Amino acid sequence: MKGCWKNGGTIARGSPYRSKGVRKIRKIGLESWKRSTEYGKRLRVEIFLSALKRVVGETIRARRLE
Numbered sequence: 001m002k003g004c005w006k007n008g009g010t011i012a013r014g015s016p017y018r019s020k021g022v023r024k025i026r027k028i029g030l031e032s033w034k035r036s037t038e039y040g041k042r043l044r045v046e047i048f049l050s051a052l053k054r055v056v057g058e059t060i061r062a063r064r065l066e
Helices: 016-028 030-037 041-056
Strands: none
Touching: 016 030
16 A cells, blocks of 8 residues: 555545545655654554553453542
């Protein structure tokens, strides 16, 4: 999928948010866009939680604050 933004359409077909993102990538560049939108942040959090579960086990649960 690398570079697929180069062929991304910006015409009002589909999601207007995607079109806006494609225009911004074209304007400032892919790496700058990734930094400005914190692209990949969720992935890093998911990786951290996955590693934590492997160490601690499946005993991690949500708790109610009462």
